[in-house]
Amino acid sequence: MNREHLFSQLAAHTGPFDIAIIGGGATGLGAAVDAASRGHSVVLIEQSDFAKGTSSRSTKLVHGGVRYLKQGNVSLVLEALRERGLLVRNAPHLVHSLPFVIPSYHWWEGPFYGIGMKVYDTLAGQLGLQPSRYLSREEMISLLPTLETHGLEGGVVYHDGQFDDARLAIHLARTAVNHGAIVLNHTRCCGLIKENGHVIGIQAECVEAGTQYEIRARCVINATGVFVDDIRRMDDAKADSIVAPSQGVHLVLPREFLPGDSAIMIPKTDDGRVLFAVPWHGRVIIGTTDTPVHHASLEPRALPDEIEFLMTHAARYLTRDPTPADVLSIYAGLRPLVAMKNAETTSALSRDHTILIADSGLITITGGKWTTYRRMAEDVVDQAEMVGGLAMQHCTTHDLMIHGSATVLDPHDPLAVYGSDAAQIQALAAQQPEWAGKVHPRLDLTCAEVVFHARHEMARTVGDVLARRSRSLLLDAQSSMSAAPRIGALMATELGWDAEKTWHEVDRFQKLACGYILEG
Numbered sequence: 001m002n003r004e005h006l007f008s009q010l011a012a013h014t015g016p017f018d019i020a021i022i023g024g025g026a027t028g029l030g031a032a033v034d035a036a037s038r039g040h041s042v043v044l045i046e047q048s049d050f051a052k053g054t055s056s057r058s059t060k061l062v063h064g065g066v067r068y069l070k071q072g073n074v075s076l077v078l079e080a081l082r083e084r085g086l087l088v089r090n091a092p093h094l095v096h097s098l099p100f101v102i103p104s105y106h107w108w109e110g111p112f113y114g115i116g117m118k119v120y121d122t123l124a125g126q127l128g129l130q131p132s133r134y135l136s137r138e139e140m141i142s143l144l145p146t147l148e149t150h151g152l153e154g155g156v157v158y159h160d161g162q163f164d165d166a167r168l169a170i171h172l173a174r175t176a177v178n179h180g181a182i183v184l185n186h187t188r189c190c191g192l193i194k195e196n197g198h199v200i201g202i203q204a205e206c207v208e209a210g211t212q213y214e215i216r217a218r219c220v221i222n223a224t225g226v227f228v229d230d231i232r233r234m235d236d237a238k239a240d241s242i243v244a245p246s247q248g249v250h251l252v253l254p255r256e257f258l259p260g261d262s263a264i265m266i267p268k269t270d271d272g273r274v275l276f277a278v279p280w281h282g283r284v285i286i287g288t289t290d291t292p293v294h295h296a297s298l299e300p301r302a303l304p305d306e307i308e309f310l311m312t313h314a315a316r317y318l319t320r321d322p323t324p325a326d327v328l329s330i331y332a333g334l335r336p337l338v339a340m341k342n343a344e345t346t347s348a349l350s351r352d353h354t355i356l357i358a359d360s361g362l363i364t365i366t367g368g369k370w371t372t373y374r375r376m377a378e379d380v381v382d383q384a385e386m387v388g389g390l391a392m393q394h395c396t397t398h399d400l401m402i403h404g405s406a407t408v409l410d411p412h413d414p415l416a417v418y419g420s421d422a423a424q425i426q427a428l429a430a431q432q433p434e435w436a437g438k439v440h441p442r443l444d445l446t447c448a449e450v451v452f453h454a455r456h457e458m459a460r461t462v463g464d465v466l467a468r469r470s471r472s473l474l475l476d477a478q479s480s481m482s483a484a485p486r487i488g489a490l491m492a493t494e495l496g497w498d499a500e501k502t503w504h505e506v507d508r509f510q511k512l513a514c515g516y517i518l519e520g
Helices: 003-012 026-037 066-070 074-090 109-127 137-143 165-178 225-235 304-317 370-387 414-431 447-456 462-469 477-495 499-516
Strands: 017-022 042-045 095-104 133-136 154-163 182-184 187-195 198-206 212-222 243-254 263-266 275-280 283-287 329-338 353-357 363-367
Touching: 003 182, 003 212, 017 026, 017 198, 026 042, 026 165, 026 363, 026 370, 042 187, 042 212, 074 095, 074 109, 074 154, 074 370, 095 109, 095 137, 095 275, 109 154, 133 137, 137 154, 165 182, 165 414, 165 462, 187 212, 187 225, 212 225, 212 370, 225 243, 225 329, 225 363, 243 304, 263 304, 275 304, 283 304, 329 363, 329 499, 353 370, 363 370, 414 447, 447 462, 447 477, 462 477, 462 499, 477 499
Parallel strands: 017 042, 017 212, 042 182, 095 263, 212 363
Antiparallel strands: 095 154, 133 154, 187 198, 198 212, 243 283, 243 329, 263 275, 275 283, 353 363
8 A cells, every 4th residue: 555656546547536535534444445345436535644533542342332222222233233243254353352341239230231231142143252141259350350349249241342443444444445446644625626516526635745636526425523514514614513522531551450351341430421441452441431522623632520530430440549640641532423402412412323415415424433334334335326326336345354354363462453464564574673673662563563554554654653553652652752753763764754854753743642641
Protein backbone atom coordinates (compact mmCIF):
# COMPACT_ATOMS: atom_id res chain seq x y z
CA MET A 1 0.00 0.00 0.00
CA ASN A 2 2.02 2.89 -1.36
CA ARG A 3 0.63 6.42 -1.09
CA GLU A 4 2.55 7.89 -4.03
CA HIS A 5 1.42 5.03 -6.26
CA LEU A 6 -2.20 5.54 -5.19
CA PHE A 7 -2.01 9.26 -5.96
CA SER A 8 -0.63 8.37 -9.39
CA GLN A 9 -3.60 6.06 -9.91
CA LEU A 10 -5.93 8.89 -8.91
CA ALA A 11 -4.33 11.29 -11.39
CA ALA A 12 -4.45 8.71 -14.18
CA HIS A 13 -8.09 7.76 -13.63
CA THR A 14 -10.39 8.87 -16.44
CA GLY A 15 -14.10 9.43 -16.06
CA PRO A 16 -16.02 9.32 -12.80
CA PHE A 17 -15.44 6.74 -10.09
CA ASP A 18 -18.43 4.62 -9.19
CA ILE A 19 -18.21 5.60 -5.52
CA ALA A 20 -16.25 8.27 -3.65
CA ILE A 21 -16.08 7.98 0.14
CA ILE A 22 -15.23 10.74 2.60
CA GLY A 23 -13.90 9.39 5.91
CA GLY A 24 -11.28 6.77 6.73
CA GLY A 25 -12.63 5.32 9.96
CA ALA A 26 -14.33 1.97 10.44
CA THR A 27 -17.43 2.96 8.46
CA GLY A 28 -15.68 4.50 5.48
CA LEU A 29 -13.04 1.78 5.21
CA GLY A 30 -15.68 -0.90 5.55
CA ALA A 31 -17.65 0.70 2.71
CA ALA A 32 -14.51 0.86 0.56
CA VAL A 33 -13.85 -2.85 1.11
CA ASP A 34 -17.46 -3.76 0.35
CA ALA A 35 -17.74 -1.62 -2.78
CA ALA A 36 -14.34 -2.58 -4.20
CA SER A 37 -14.93 -6.28 -3.57
CA ARG A 38 -18.18 -6.00 -5.56
CA GLY A 39 -16.14 -4.73 -8.50
CA HIS A 40 -16.93 -1.01 -8.28
CA SER A 41 -14.29 1.66 -8.82
CA VAL A 42 -13.72 3.34 -5.44
CA VAL A 43 -11.77 6.25 -4.02
CA LEU A 44 -11.64 7.13 -0.31
CA ILE A 45 -10.11 10.21 1.30
CA GLU A 46 -9.38 10.82 4.99
CA GLN A 47 -8.47 14.28 6.31
CA SER A 48 -6.02 12.92 8.87
CA ASP A 49 -4.95 9.31 9.31
CA PHE A 50 -6.99 6.14 9.04
CA ALA A 51 -8.89 5.61 12.32
CA LYS A 52 -7.51 8.88 13.71
CA GLY A 53 -10.76 9.64 15.53
CA THR A 54 -13.36 7.41 17.16
CA SER A 55 -12.20 4.23 15.42
CA SER A 56 -8.89 4.05 17.33
CA ARG A 57 -10.31 5.00 20.74
CA SER A 58 -12.69 2.18 21.60
CA THR A 59 -12.74 -0.20 24.57
CA LYS A 60 -11.17 -2.75 22.16
CA LEU A 61 -14.23 -5.02 22.24
CA VAL A 62 -16.09 -6.78 19.44
CA HIS A 63 -19.28 -7.51 21.30
CA GLY A 64 -22.99 -8.02 21.00
CA GLY A 65 -23.72 -5.39 23.60
CA VAL A 66 -24.89 -6.77 26.93
CA ARG A 67 -26.25 -3.34 27.87
CA TYR A 68 -28.47 -3.32 24.77
CA LEU A 69 -29.94 -6.68 25.81
CA LYS A 70 -30.81 -5.10 29.14
CA GLN A 71 -32.46 -2.21 27.26
CA GLY A 72 -34.55 -4.70 25.28
CA ASN A 73 -32.91 -3.91 21.91
CA VAL A 74 -32.78 -7.55 20.88
CA SER A 75 -32.50 -6.81 17.15
CA LEU A 76 -29.29 -4.80 17.69
CA VAL A 77 -27.85 -7.54 19.90
CA LEU A 78 -28.68 -10.22 17.32
CA GLU A 79 -27.04 -8.25 14.53
CA ALA A 80 -23.95 -7.47 16.61
CA LEU A 81 -23.51 -11.08 17.75
CA ARG A 82 -23.72 -12.28 14.17
CA GLU A 83 -21.18 -9.70 13.03
CA ARG A 84 -18.93 -10.57 15.97
CA GLY A 85 -18.86 -14.17 14.79
CA LEU A 86 -18.04 -13.18 11.22
CA LEU A 87 -15.22 -10.91 12.33
CA VAL A 88 -13.66 -13.60 14.51
CA ARG A 89 -13.72 -15.86 11.46
CA ASN A 90 -12.56 -13.32 8.86
CA ALA A 91 -9.82 -11.57 10.87
CA PRO A 92 -8.47 -14.23 13.26
CA HIS A 93 -5.14 -12.39 13.62
CA LEU A 94 -6.88 -9.36 15.10
CA VAL A 95 -9.98 -10.70 16.87
CA HIS A 96 -10.15 -13.36 19.55
CA SER A 97 -12.39 -14.62 22.33
CA LEU A 98 -11.91 -13.16 25.80
CA PRO A 99 -13.59 -14.28 29.06
CA PHE A 100 -15.53 -11.58 30.91
CA VAL A 101 -16.38 -12.02 34.56
CA ILE A 102 -19.38 -10.35 36.21
CA PRO A 103 -18.85 -10.31 39.99
CA SER A 104 -21.81 -10.76 42.33
CA TYR A 105 -21.85 -8.95 45.66
CA HIS A 106 -25.49 -9.79 46.48
CA TRP A 107 -27.04 -13.26 46.56
CA TRP A 108 -29.57 -12.48 43.82
CA GLU A 109 -27.09 -11.08 41.28
CA GLY A 110 -25.61 -14.43 40.28
CA PRO A 111 -28.89 -16.00 39.09
CA PHE A 112 -30.01 -12.66 37.58
CA TYR A 113 -26.88 -12.15 35.47
CA GLY A 114 -26.58 -15.87 34.76
CA ILE A 115 -30.00 -15.99 33.11
CA GLY A 116 -29.19 -12.89 31.10
CA MET A 117 -25.96 -14.35 29.80
CA LYS A 118 -27.65 -17.61 28.82
CA VAL A 119 -30.00 -15.52 26.68
CA TYR A 120 -26.92 -13.83 25.22
CA ASP A 121 -25.42 -17.24 24.41
CA THR A 122 -28.64 -18.37 22.76
CA LEU A 123 -28.91 -15.27 20.58
CA ALA A 124 -25.35 -15.85 19.29
CA GLY A 125 -26.39 -19.26 17.92
CA GLN A 126 -23.85 -21.09 15.77
CA LEU A 127 -21.59 -18.02 15.72
CA GLY A 128 -21.25 -18.08 19.50
CA LEU A 129 -17.90 -18.30 21.27
CA GLN A 130 -17.97 -20.28 24.53
CA PRO A 131 -20.97 -20.81 26.82
CA SER A 132 -21.39 -18.77 29.97
CA ARG A 133 -21.36 -20.40 33.41
CA TYR A 134 -21.65 -19.61 37.10
CA LEU A 135 -18.52 -19.19 39.21
CA SER A 136 -18.10 -19.80 42.91
CA ARG A 137 -16.39 -17.27 45.14
CA GLU A 138 -13.23 -19.38 45.08
CA GLU A 139 -13.26 -19.62 41.28
CA MET A 140 -13.69 -15.85 41.05
CA ILE A 141 -10.66 -15.22 43.24
CA SER A 142 -8.62 -17.72 41.25
CA LEU A 143 -9.48 -16.03 37.95
CA LEU A 144 -9.22 -12.47 39.28
CA PRO A 145 -6.78 -12.39 42.20
CA THR A 146 -6.91 -8.57 42.38
CA LEU A 147 -10.72 -8.34 42.51
CA GLU A 148 -12.21 -6.82 45.67
CA THR A 149 -13.36 -9.78 47.80
CA HIS A 150 -15.31 -8.00 50.55
CA GLY A 151 -18.89 -9.19 50.20
CA LEU A 152 -18.10 -11.22 47.06
CA GLU A 153 -20.64 -14.03 46.55
CA GLY A 154 -19.48 -15.46 43.23
CA GLY A 155 -20.13 -14.46 39.64
CA VAL A 156 -20.77 -15.36 36.04
CA VAL A 157 -18.26 -15.74 33.21
CA TYR A 158 -19.18 -15.23 29.56
CA HIS A 159 -17.15 -14.76 26.38
CA ASP A 160 -17.02 -11.86 23.98
CA GLY A 161 -14.60 -10.63 21.35
CA GLN A 162 -11.50 -8.48 21.76
CA PHE A 163 -9.60 -6.79 18.95
CA ASP A 164 -7.06 -4.14 18.00
CA ASP A 165 -9.20 -1.40 16.50
CA ALA A 166 -6.62 0.78 14.71
CA ARG A 167 -4.77 -2.26 13.37
CA LEU A 168 -8.04 -3.59 11.95
CA ALA A 169 -8.58 -0.23 10.24
CA ILE A 170 -5.16 -0.44 8.58
CA HIS A 171 -5.86 -3.99 7.45
CA LEU A 172 -9.23 -2.92 6.03
CA ALA A 173 -7.46 -0.18 4.07
CA ARG A 174 -5.06 -2.77 2.66
CA THR A 175 -7.96 -5.11 1.88
CA ALA A 176 -9.67 -2.33 -0.07
CA VAL A 177 -6.47 -1.58 -2.01
CA ASN A 178 -6.04 -5.28 -2.73
CA HIS A 179 -9.43 -5.14 -4.45
CA GLY A 180 -8.57 -2.10 -6.53
CA ALA A 181 -9.69 0.82 -4.35
CA ILE A 182 -7.70 4.03 -3.96
CA VAL A 183 -7.50 5.02 -0.29
CA LEU A 184 -5.68 8.19 0.72
CA ASN A 185 -4.93 9.45 4.21
CA HIS A 186 -3.97 13.05 5.04
CA THR A 187 -6.23 14.17 2.20
CA ARG A 188 -9.10 16.45 3.12
CA CYS A 189 -12.41 17.21 1.51
CA CYS A 190 -12.57 20.95 0.81
CA GLY A 191 -15.94 20.93 -0.94
CA LEU A 192 -18.48 19.03 -2.99
CA ILE A 193 -18.83 19.25 -6.76
CA LYS A 194 -22.43 19.83 -7.81
CA GLU A 195 -24.22 20.09 -11.14
CA ASN A 196 -27.90 20.93 -11.44
CA GLY A 197 -28.30 20.45 -7.70
CA HIS A 198 -26.76 16.99 -7.66
CA VAL A 199 -23.51 16.00 -5.96
CA ILE A 200 -21.22 14.56 -8.62
CA GLY A 201 -17.91 14.51 -6.79
CA ILE A 202 -15.59 15.98 -4.18
CA GLN A 203 -12.87 18.58 -4.12
CA ALA A 204 -9.86 17.14 -2.32
CA GLU A 205 -6.50 18.44 -1.18
CA CYS A 206 -3.38 16.51 -0.17
CA VAL A 207 -2.54 18.00 3.21
CA GLU A 208 1.18 17.35 2.74
CA ALA A 209 1.73 18.75 -0.75
CA GLY A 210 -1.23 21.12 -1.03
CA THR A 211 -2.12 19.55 -4.39
CA GLN A 212 -5.80 19.91 -5.32
CA TYR A 213 -7.90 17.22 -6.96
CA GLU A 214 -11.36 17.15 -8.49
CA ILE A 215 -12.71 13.65 -7.91
CA ARG A 216 -15.87 12.95 -9.85
CA ALA A 217 -18.08 10.06 -8.86
CA ARG A 218 -21.49 8.64 -9.61
CA CYS A 219 -22.17 8.55 -5.90
CA VAL A 220 -20.60 10.20 -2.83
CA ILE A 221 -20.77 8.66 0.66
CA ASN A 222 -20.26 10.83 3.74
CA ALA A 223 -18.81 8.50 6.41
CA THR A 224 -17.06 11.05 8.61
CA GLY A 225 -18.42 9.98 12.01
CA VAL A 226 -18.92 12.90 14.38
CA PHE A 227 -18.11 15.29 11.51
CA VAL A 228 -20.90 14.17 9.13
CA ASP A 229 -22.85 17.37 9.72
CA ASP A 230 -19.91 19.45 8.48
CA ILE A 231 -19.99 17.59 5.15
CA ARG A 232 -23.79 17.75 4.99
CA ARG A 233 -23.58 21.54 5.29
CA MET A 234 -21.22 21.65 2.32
CA ASP A 235 -24.22 20.31 0.43
CA ASP A 236 -26.94 22.28 2.27
CA ALA A 237 -25.88 25.16 4.50
CA LYS A 238 -29.19 24.91 6.39
CA ALA A 239 -28.99 21.19 7.16
CA ASP A 240 -29.98 20.33 10.73
CA SER A 241 -27.55 18.44 12.95
CA ILE A 242 -28.18 14.71 13.15
CA VAL A 243 -25.28 13.74 15.44
CA ALA A 244 -25.11 14.23 19.21
CA PRO A 245 -21.50 13.34 20.08
CA SER A 246 -20.88 11.40 23.26
CA GLN A 247 -17.44 11.18 24.83
CA GLY A 248 -16.00 7.94 26.14
CA VAL A 249 -12.82 8.03 28.24
CA HIS A 250 -10.45 5.20 29.15
CA LEU A 251 -7.60 4.89 31.64
CA VAL A 252 -4.69 2.54 30.97
CA LEU A 253 -3.00 0.89 33.96
CA PRO A 254 -0.08 -1.55 34.39
CA ARG A 255 -1.00 -5.22 34.06
CA GLU A 256 -0.44 -5.95 37.76
CA PHE A 257 -3.77 -4.28 38.48
CA LEU A 258 -5.50 -7.14 36.64
CA PRO A 259 -3.20 -10.13 36.03
CA GLY A 260 -4.52 -13.16 34.19
CA ASP A 261 -6.47 -13.48 30.97
CA SER A 262 -9.97 -12.43 32.09
CA ALA A 263 -11.74 -9.08 31.94
CA ILE A 264 -14.17 -7.63 34.48
CA MET A 265 -17.58 -6.34 33.47
CA ILE A 266 -19.53 -4.21 35.95
CA PRO A 267 -23.10 -4.18 34.59
CA LYS A 268 -24.30 -1.18 36.57
CA THR A 269 -22.32 1.66 38.11
CA ASP A 270 -23.65 4.49 40.26
CA ASP A 271 -25.11 6.31 37.26
CA GLY A 272 -26.24 3.22 35.36
CA ARG A 273 -23.27 2.85 33.03
CA VAL A 274 -21.48 -0.38 32.14
CA LEU A 275 -17.82 -0.43 33.15
CA PHE A 276 -15.04 -2.70 31.88
CA ALA A 277 -11.55 -3.56 33.06
CA VAL A 278 -9.90 -5.30 30.12
CA PRO A 279 -6.40 -6.81 29.70
CA TRP A 280 -4.91 -5.59 26.40
CA HIS A 281 -1.35 -5.72 25.03
CA GLY A 282 0.15 -6.23 28.47
CA ARG A 283 -1.84 -3.38 30.06
CA VAL A 284 -5.31 -2.93 31.58
CA ILE A 285 -7.93 -0.64 30.05
CA ILE A 286 -10.57 0.85 32.40
CA GLY A 287 -13.61 2.40 30.74
CA THR A 288 -15.77 3.92 29.67
CA THR A 289 -17.76 7.10 30.25
CA ASP A 290 -20.73 8.51 28.36
CA THR A 291 -20.61 12.31 28.42
CA PRO A 292 -22.44 14.58 25.93
CA VAL A 293 -20.22 17.11 24.20
CA HIS A 294 -21.20 20.06 22.03
CA HIS A 295 -18.20 20.35 19.72
CA ALA A 296 -16.46 17.53 17.87
CA SER A 297 -12.66 17.40 17.91
CA LEU A 298 -10.02 15.13 16.42
CA GLU A 299 -8.25 15.22 19.79
CA PRO A 300 -10.89 15.21 22.54
CA ARG A 301 -9.65 15.43 26.12
CA ALA A 302 -10.90 13.70 29.25
CA LEU A 303 -12.85 15.88 31.68
CA PRO A 304 -12.02 15.92 35.42
CA ASP A 305 -15.39 14.35 36.32
CA GLU A 306 -14.79 11.48 33.90
CA ILE A 307 -11.36 10.80 35.32
CA GLU A 308 -12.72 10.84 38.88
CA PHE A 309 -15.53 8.46 37.90
CA LEU A 310 -13.11 5.90 36.44
CA MET A 311 -10.58 6.17 39.27
CA THR A 312 -13.32 5.82 41.90
CA HIS A 313 -14.86 2.72 40.35
CA ALA A 314 -11.49 1.11 39.65
CA ALA A 315 -10.67 1.52 43.35
CA ARG A 316 -14.04 0.06 44.32
CA TYR A 317 -13.56 -3.20 42.41
CA LEU A 318 -9.78 -3.72 42.58
CA THR A 319 -7.82 -4.57 45.71
CA ARG A 320 -5.21 -1.95 44.85
CA ASP A 321 -6.48 1.60 44.44
CA PRO A 322 -4.90 3.26 41.39
CA THR A 323 -3.36 6.71 41.76
CA PRO A 324 -2.68 9.27 39.02
CA ALA A 325 0.96 8.14 39.03
CA ASP A 326 -0.18 4.62 38.04
CA VAL A 327 -2.01 5.78 34.91
CA LEU A 328 0.12 5.05 31.84
CA SER A 329 -2.20 6.82 29.42
CA ILE A 330 -5.65 8.34 29.22
CA TYR A 331 -7.54 8.62 25.97
CA ALA A 332 -10.92 9.92 24.85
CA GLY A 333 -13.09 9.21 21.82
CA LEU A 334 -16.36 10.61 20.49
CA ARG A 335 -19.28 8.38 19.54
CA PRO A 336 -21.36 9.63 16.58
CA LEU A 337 -24.73 8.97 18.19
CA VAL A 338 -27.84 9.71 16.16
CA ALA A 339 -29.83 12.45 17.85
CA MET A 340 -33.37 11.56 18.88
CA LYS A 341 -36.07 13.71 20.36
CA ASN A 342 -36.93 13.16 24.05
CA ALA A 343 -33.56 11.51 24.79
CA GLU A 344 -32.33 13.07 28.03
CA THR A 345 -28.83 11.61 27.99
CA THR A 346 -26.47 10.33 25.33
CA SER A 347 -26.57 6.87 26.90
CA ALA A 348 -30.23 6.73 25.78
CA LEU A 349 -29.42 7.56 22.14
CA SER A 350 -29.44 4.93 19.44
CA ARG A 351 -26.36 2.79 18.75
CA ASP A 352 -28.01 1.67 15.49
CA HIS A 353 -26.66 3.13 12.28
CA THR A 354 -28.61 5.60 10.17
CA ILE A 355 -28.41 6.28 6.44
CA LEU A 356 -29.70 9.56 5.00
CA ILE A 357 -29.98 10.39 1.30
CA ALA A 358 -30.16 14.10 0.53
CA ASP A 359 -32.08 15.58 -2.39
CA SER A 360 -28.68 16.12 -4.00
CA GLY A 361 -27.92 12.41 -3.80
CA LEU A 362 -25.30 12.79 -1.06
CA ILE A 363 -25.43 9.68 1.13
CA THR A 364 -24.62 10.06 4.82
CA ILE A 365 -24.09 7.13 7.15
CA THR A 366 -23.51 7.54 10.87
CA GLY A 367 -24.10 5.85 14.21
CA GLY A 368 -23.38 2.19 14.70
CA LYS A 369 -20.22 0.74 16.25
CA TRP A 370 -17.08 -1.16 15.29
CA THR A 371 -18.71 -4.56 15.72
CA THR A 372 -21.32 -3.87 13.04
CA TYR A 373 -19.07 -2.02 10.58
CA ARG A 374 -19.41 -4.76 7.92
CA ARG A 375 -23.20 -4.69 7.98
CA MET A 376 -23.18 -0.89 7.90
CA ALA A 377 -20.95 -1.03 4.82
CA GLU A 378 -23.22 -3.53 3.10
CA ASP A 379 -26.27 -1.36 3.73
CA VAL A 380 -24.68 1.89 2.53
CA VAL A 381 -23.19 0.35 -0.61
CA ASP A 382 -26.60 -1.14 -1.45
CA GLN A 383 -27.96 2.42 -1.28
CA ALA A 384 -25.03 3.81 -3.29
CA GLU A 385 -25.70 1.38 -6.11
CA MET A 386 -29.26 2.66 -6.39
CA VAL A 387 -28.42 6.36 -6.03
CA GLY A 388 -25.52 6.16 -8.49
CA GLY A 389 -27.36 4.00 -11.00
CA LEU A 390 -24.67 1.34 -10.66
CA ALA A 391 -25.03 -2.31 -11.56
CA MET A 392 -26.39 -4.14 -8.54
CA GLN A 393 -23.73 -6.53 -7.30
CA HIS A 394 -23.89 -9.15 -4.57
CA CYS A 395 -22.12 -8.29 -1.31
CA THR A 396 -19.14 -10.61 -0.74
CA THR A 397 -17.83 -9.48 2.66
CA HIS A 398 -19.74 -12.10 4.62
CA ASP A 399 -16.95 -14.56 3.77
CA LEU A 400 -14.17 -12.13 2.78
CA MET A 401 -10.94 -12.65 4.69
CA ILE A 402 -9.32 -9.44 5.90
CA HIS A 403 -5.78 -8.67 4.71
CA GLY A 404 -3.19 -10.49 6.78
CA SER A 405 -5.58 -13.20 7.98
CA ALA A 406 -3.68 -16.02 9.64
CA THR A 407 -4.84 -18.55 12.20
CA VAL A 408 -1.60 -20.18 13.36
CA LEU A 409 -0.41 -17.40 15.64
CA ASP A 410 1.09 -17.06 19.08
CA PRO A 411 -1.21 -14.53 20.80
CA HIS A 412 1.67 -13.44 23.03
CA ASP A 413 3.88 -12.56 20.05
CA PRO A 414 3.87 -8.76 19.53
CA LEU A 415 3.88 -9.37 15.77
CA ALA A 416 0.71 -11.48 15.89
CA VAL A 417 -1.47 -8.46 15.02
CA TYR A 418 0.25 -8.24 11.62
CA GLY A 419 -0.91 -11.72 10.69
CA SER A 420 0.78 -12.95 7.51
CA ASP A 421 2.56 -9.58 7.15
CA ALA A 422 4.73 -10.45 10.16
CA ALA A 423 7.09 -12.32 7.86
CA GLN A 424 7.96 -9.07 6.05
CA ILE A 425 8.84 -7.40 9.33
CA GLN A 426 11.00 -10.33 10.35
CA ALA A 427 12.74 -10.13 6.97
CA LEU A 428 13.51 -6.43 7.49
CA ALA A 429 15.02 -7.20 10.89
CA ALA A 430 17.14 -9.94 9.33
CA GLN A 431 18.41 -7.61 6.58
CA GLN A 432 19.27 -4.83 9.03
CA PRO A 433 20.04 -6.39 12.45
CA GLU A 434 19.94 -2.99 14.17
CA TRP A 435 16.27 -2.74 13.19
CA ALA A 436 15.45 -5.77 15.35
CA GLY A 437 15.86 -3.65 18.48
CA LYS A 438 13.05 -1.89 20.30
CA VAL A 439 12.52 1.86 19.93
CA HIS A 440 12.15 2.07 23.73
CA PRO A 441 12.73 -0.50 26.52
CA ARG A 442 9.13 -0.22 27.77
CA LEU A 443 7.52 -0.58 24.33
CA ASP A 444 7.28 -3.72 22.18
CA LEU A 445 7.64 -1.66 18.99
CA THR A 446 10.77 -2.44 16.96
CA CYS A 447 12.60 -0.32 14.39
CA ALA A 448 11.73 -2.89 11.69
CA GLU A 449 8.03 -2.29 12.38
CA VAL A 450 8.45 1.47 11.99
CA VAL A 451 10.14 0.97 8.62
CA PHE A 452 7.35 -1.41 7.59
CA HIS A 453 4.71 1.16 8.64
CA ALA A 454 6.32 3.82 6.45
CA ARG A 455 6.93 1.56 3.45
CA HIS A 456 3.76 -0.49 3.35
CA GLU A 457 1.10 1.06 5.61
CA MET A 458 1.13 4.74 4.62
CA ALA A 459 2.38 6.07 7.96
CA ARG A 460 3.20 9.72 7.29
CA THR A 461 3.76 11.19 10.76
CA VAL A 462 5.31 10.15 14.05
CA GLY A 463 1.79 10.04 15.45
CA ASP A 464 0.62 7.68 12.71
CA VAL A 465 3.21 5.18 13.95
CA LEU A 466 2.93 5.65 17.70
CA ALA A 467 -0.85 6.08 17.97
CA ARG A 468 -2.27 3.83 15.26
CA ARG A 469 0.18 1.53 13.40
CA SER A 470 1.38 0.58 16.86
CA ARG A 471 -0.63 1.43 19.98
CA SER A 472 2.30 2.81 21.92
CA LEU A 473 0.72 6.18 22.77
CA LEU A 474 -2.30 4.48 24.33
CA LEU A 475 -0.22 1.91 26.16
CA ASP A 476 2.42 4.22 27.62
CA ALA A 477 2.28 7.91 26.74
CA GLN A 478 5.49 8.90 28.53
CA SER A 479 7.56 6.17 26.90
CA SER A 480 6.09 7.13 23.52
CA MET A 481 7.29 10.68 24.00
CA SER A 482 10.76 9.37 24.76
CA ALA A 483 10.71 7.14 21.69
CA ALA A 484 9.53 9.90 19.32
CA PRO A 485 13.02 11.09 18.27
CA ARG A 486 14.02 7.55 17.28
CA ILE A 487 10.79 7.17 15.30
CA GLY A 488 11.41 10.52 13.64
CA ALA A 489 14.91 9.52 12.57
CA LEU A 490 13.69 6.27 11.02
CA MET A 491 10.85 7.99 9.18
CA ALA A 492 13.13 10.76 7.98
CA THR A 493 15.25 8.17 6.18
CA GLU A 494 12.22 6.43 4.69
CA LEU A 495 10.25 9.54 3.69
CA GLY A 496 13.06 11.93 2.85
CA TRP A 497 12.51 14.43 5.65
CA ASP A 498 15.13 17.09 6.27
CA ALA A 499 16.26 18.03 9.79
CA GLU A 500 13.67 20.79 10.17
CA LYS A 501 10.80 18.56 9.09
CA THR A 502 11.98 15.80 11.42
CA TRP A 503 12.19 18.14 14.40
CA HIS A 504 8.73 19.53 13.62
CA GLU A 505 7.15 16.06 13.45
CA VAL A 506 8.74 14.92 16.72
CA ASP A 507 7.81 18.15 18.47
CA ARG A 508 4.21 17.96 17.22
CA PHE A 509 3.81 14.44 18.51
CA GLN A 510 5.30 15.18 21.90
CA LYS A 511 2.95 18.12 22.39
CA LEU A 512 0.00 15.91 21.43
CA ALA A 513 1.15 13.12 23.78
CA CYS A 514 1.15 15.48 26.76
CA GLY A 515 -2.65 15.33 26.61
CA TYR A 516 -2.54 11.57 27.24
CA ILE A 517 -0.66 11.90 30.53
CA LEU A 518 -2.65 12.24 33.75
CA GLU A 519 -1.08 14.84 35.97
CA GLY A 520 -0.70 13.82 39.61
